Structures are given as structure tokens and as C-alpha cells.
Amino acid sequence: MTSAVQGKTVFHKFWYFLRKYVLTLKRFDLCLQGSLLVIILLESNAMLLLRRDAGTGYIQARVEDWVIVGTAIIEYILGGVLAWSGRGRRNLALAGCLAVTAICGLLVLAFPYKEATPPTVELCDGSPISAYTNPLSETKDDAKPYRITALILTVVMSSLSMISVWAHGLTYLDDHEPHNGTYFYGILISIRLSLGLSGPNWLRPGAVRDDWWVAHLALSLLTLIFAVQFTLFPKKMPDYKEIETTEDIRFIPSLVRVMKNKVFNIQVGALACLNAGLFGFIYYDRAYVQARFHIESVYNDLRTSRAISDLFRALVVIFFVMIFRVRFSDRRRDGVKANTAARVGGVVAIFVAIFFSVIAGLQCPIDDIADMNDGKWQQPQCSRDCGCDSTNYGFTPVCVLDTGTTYFSPCNAGCHGYEDINGFLLFQNCTCGAERVVRGSCSLLSCRSIFSIYQLIYTVTVAVGAAAILMQGMVLLRAVSQWDKPIAIGVALAMVSVLANVLGHFIYMLISHFTCAYLGKDGACLFHHPTLWWAAVASAILAVCSAILSLISSRVEQSSGTGVTTLEENISMEE
Numbered sequence: 001m002t003s004a005v006q007g008k009t010v011f012h013k014f015w016y017f018l019r020k021y022v023l024t025l026k027r028f029d030l031c032l033q034g035s036l037l038v039i040i041l042l043e044s045n046a047m048l049l050l051r052r053d054a055g056t057g058y059i060q061a062r063v064e065d066w067v068i069v070g071t072a073i074i075e076y077i078l079g080g081v082l083a084w085s086g087r088g089r090r091n092l093a094l095a096g097c098l099a100v101t102a103i104c105g106l107l108v109l110a111f112p113y114k115e116a117t118p119p120t121v122e123l124c125d126g127s128p129i130s131a132y133t134n135p136l137s138e139t140k141d142d143a144k145p146y147r148i149t150a151l152i153l154t155v156v157m158s159s160l161s162m163i164s165v166w167a168h169g170l171t172y173l174d175d176h177e178p179h180n181g182t183y184f185y186g187i188l189i190s191i192r193l194s195l196g197l198s199g200p201n202w203l204r205p206g207a208v209r210d211d212w213w214v215a216h217l218a219l220s221l222l223t224l225i226f227a228v229q230f231t232l233f234p235k236k237m238p239d240y241k242e243i244e245t246t247e248d249i250r251f252i253p254s255l256v257r258v259m260k261n262k263v264f265n266i267q268v269g270a271l272a273c274l275n276a277g278l279f280g281f282i283y284y285d286r287a288y289v290q291a292r293f294h295i296e297s298v299y300n301d302l303r304t305s306r307a308i309s310d311l312f313r314a315l316v317v318i319f320f321v322m323i324f325r326v327r328f329s330d331r332r333r334d335g336v337k338a339n340t341a342a343r344v345g346g347v348v349a350i351f352v353a354i355f356f357s358v359i360a361g362l363q364c365p366i367d368d369i370a371d372m373n374d375g376k377w378q379q380p381q382c383s384r385d386c387g388c389d390s391t392n393y394g395f396t397p398v399c400v401l402d403t404g405t406t407y408f409s410p411c412n413a414g415c416h417g418y419e420d421i422n423g424f425l426l427f428q429n430c431t432c433g434a435e436r437v438v439r440g441s442c443s444l445l446s447c448r449s450i451f452s453i454y455q456l457i458y459t460v461t462v463a464v465g466a467a468a469i470l471m472q473g474m475v476l477l478r479a480v481s482q483w484d485k486p487i488a489i490g491v492a493l494a495m496v497s498v499l500a501n502v503l504g505h506f507i508y509m510l511i512s513h514f515t516c517a518y519l520g521k522d523g524a525c526l527f528h529h530p531t532l533w534w535a536a537v538a539s540a541i542l543a544v545c546s547a548i549l550s551l552i553s554s555r556v557e558q559s560s561g562t563g564v565t566t567l568e569e570n571i572s573m574e575e
Helices: 010-022 025-053 062-085 090-108 144-176 178-193 195-207 212-232 251-259 262-283 285-293 307-327 338-361 381-386 444-478 482-514 530-553 567-574
Strands: 398-400 405-407 415-421 424-430 437-439 516-519 525-528
Touching: 025 062, 025 090, 025 144, 025 178, 025 195, 025 212, 062 090, 062 144, 062 251, 062 482, 090 144, 090 212, 144 178, 144 444, 144 482, 178 195, 178 307, 178 444, 195 212, 195 307, 251 262, 251 482, 262 285, 262 338, 262 444, 262 482, 262 530, 285 444, 285 525, 285 530, 307 444, 338 444, 338 530, 444 482, 444 530, 482 516, 482 525, 482 530, 525 530
Parallel strands: none
Antiparallel strands: 398 405, 398 437, 415 424, 424 437, 516 525
16 A cells, blocks of 8 residues: 555545546446447437337338437537536536436336227228237327437437547547557447447347336436446546646637638538448438338348347447557557548548448339329228228238239238248138238248348448448547547537538438338328338448548648647647
């Protein structure tokens, strides 16, 4: 025991032990990774519960689009202020954001759902088909407006907490070990685009059950635990070397310096285009699969299950990002130069555009859905008396084998009975066809191989996109001075959010609107025309724009006339 702690109380000795051996930079990194994953899962669960309140169960509701847009606007307004205000005590700022998020999540539990009976995909006479897993239909619920408000607050605070993770948590790590900046950033990107994207699939079944509160309570409490943990870390580690500055670090002067930085602004545009293209397509992935391949993507058909591909995607994303973060970590004191990161990020974005182009070109011989006239679906005449309401469960196709005709659902085919043979459904007494009617579209066999290729290319596209985001994001950390990094990241995320999640998301909403074949009861599209390939084309174009901007950024002088030295220049002067 050193002399510094001799004669101290047991508490002081214990605290010294924690600070020296437990609350280290590696532990901070692990806590940051865990908190990001939990926040993503909490936000996903809140969105799924909003979908349940909208009465669409597993089907995407229009309210989700408006929440995404509204949250992006709030991020744009508060992102820079939040990042700058917490720059002095970044661990406490992060802890505060997480704590408020946890409180909003726990507030949802004060307004539980009422008991309800779970309807399922229906037959013509309204009888349920137990082989499908389905959402709940709610009775009158007086607590619904308050619960929706709490859920929206949870989504908003989760987004602001993610800004804090990058602006406070990542910069905390990068300031201490700039040579490992790519390593730290790469792990967070891997979480965002691997486990984070799988979160809704894990949480979707529980969000429509009576025990929905279990997952929500667990995630809220985990968020609160991480908040408490961050309060224990020091403002800076003992071996941290702070760089003195004579610059005015107040909010307005700091903001002006950042906004005058040409490299920063060009790279923000590149990141916005890349995020809009990548996450926009991810949002419509299930709709794309249904429209282009007529494959049921909402419910789990074992013949086209994506459980294995989701796990494979997570592993591929982690592997791709690992290659880049290892390649560009620990080679220099600043890890990677801004112009190098911009150049590599631009080249990788070109590959993202290529893969999206390939996705747009993938097609298989699909037949029209019965009564799909001029790209719009109408209730078949042969099942008009069934009173079908497919808006409750979405695209659940069945195939009349004798005629090779695909119907939107068993009810729309006029089926009155079914037989479950080890998960393989045979429908009986169907008014729209002969006796032989089976689950799945008639093009299922001809499209399965193309669908497998789609899953492979989609996985690679997400992985390469993650690597591009990693390299382009590192430009933002290296193009500004050390004391401007928190506000720079906050402003960048705010601008990326409003450009990608407002302007970019509107592009995909317009594509969805003009290619919609079956409009749901809340304005969301249940089924699209095959021309939804325009979504992949839009993503390819946005990726090209990102590549061009990033390559331009790599040719621009870093200080850009601001009169402020960047982190690279500071390190060069020290050497």
C-alpha cells in the first residue's frame, strides 16, 4: 500500500482499490459497450410497444415514422448543447442521460395494458390459426394516451443517451488512448449494426404478450445500473495528459470553430448520406422481401426463417469491422490520420453502393397476388363474404396448387379449415380454389435460392456499411481539436440525424407511398409492389454521394483556416 493511502479509513482504502484496479479505462470501455446495447434494446422495445398501441402488432405503424422524424428534430436542437454542456464531467453527463432514460422507461410501467385476448391469422369464418404467432387486440384503454407519451419520451431520451455515448463516452476513451480510437469506435459500431439490429427480432414476441413488462423493466433497470456505474469513474484517469489551450471554449466560440471546419462539414454530409441509405433500407428490409420475393417475413415460416441469417449477419459485421479497427489502431499515436480515414471511408462506401445495386437487380419469377389490379390489391370476389381484416396480421400468403394462384392470406382465399402437419399447413374448404391450398406463396420454391443470395448480399452490405461508417466517423474525431471533440461529435450526430432521419427517411416514405399495393388502417403500407426495388436504388445513390463527399474531404486541408490545431497537429508538435 502506498503512502498516499496509509492512515486512511477502510472506506478510503477500498475506494483507492476501486479507482486503481477496478475503475480502469478498460472497465469504462466495457460499461460503454453494455450501455449502448441496452439503450438500443430499450428504444427498440419502446417502438414495438408503440406499434402495439397503434393496433398493428408485428406490422410497422405510421406512428413509428413520425416518432423517428420528431426524435431526429429534437436531436438536432439539443445534440450540440448536450454534448458541450457535459464536456467537463463526461462520465457524469453520460450517467445523467442514462438515468433520465431509465426513469422514462420505468414510467411506462405505471400505465399497463389491459387484459386482452390474442387473435390470430384468421380463416374465412373468423376461426384462429394457432400455427401463427400473433399480436394482441386491445379493448378500450384509458391509460393509452399516457403510456404512449411515456413511450415517446423513452425513445427520445434513448436517442439523446446515444448521443451522449458517442460525444461523452467515446471521446473520453479517445482522449486517453487516441492510438486506440478506431478500436473503441469500431466496437460501438459493431454493436449498433449487429446485435442492435437483431434486438427487435428478440423482443417482438414479448412485446405483444401480457408479460410485456418483464423485458421493459429489465432493460430500464439495466440502464439505471449503468448510470450508477458511470458516476463511480473519475473525471479523468491518473495517467491522462491534458493539453492546455488558450482558445475560448465557451459554447458559441466552440460551435463557430467546428462549423468553420471544412473537413468536418463535408464529412458530416458524407456520413448523413451513408446513414440515410443504409438505415433507410434496413427499415424497409422486411417489406422489400415480401414485395420482391413474395416471402412471408412477419411470421416464422421454417422454410424461410431468418433466425440463422440474423446471427450470421451479426458475426460478419463484427468480423468486417474488426479488420478495419485492428488495421488502423495502435499504428500511430493518433491511431489514423483524418485524410487517410476519409479516403478509406470513401472507397468502402463505393462498395456499399455496388452491393445495393446488386440487391436492386436481384429478382425471381413471382406471380401477381390474386386481385392485384394495376398494382393495387382488392378483396377477391370469391371471399367477399368472409369479412377478412388482413390489416391485423399482414402478408400471410397461401397458394392454390391447382391453379398456381397466390392469395394474400388464408381468409382471403376463403379457407374454412386447416391441418397442421409438423408445421406444414394444409388449408381445406377454400371458396377461391380446390382442396389443395398450402401456406406460402406459389413462387416460394422458385424464389428460395434467390432469397438466399439476397440474404448473403444484404449481410455483406450491412457489414461493409459498418466499416464505412467507422472510417468516416474517425474523420470527425481527428479533424477537430481535442477540447472541441465532444461538441463536434454532438453537432455531427445532430446534423446526421436531421439529414438522415428526416430528409432521408422522407425519401423512403415517398418510395413506400408510391409503390404501396395494400394500405393499412393507420396509413402504413402492408404490402408493396415489386417496384420497391427503388429503395435499393436510392440507397446505392446515397452511398455514391457519401463516397464522393468523403473522397473530397480527404483532399481538403484539415485546419481549414480555423486557426485551431487538430489532435494530429498537437501530437506532431509533442513529438
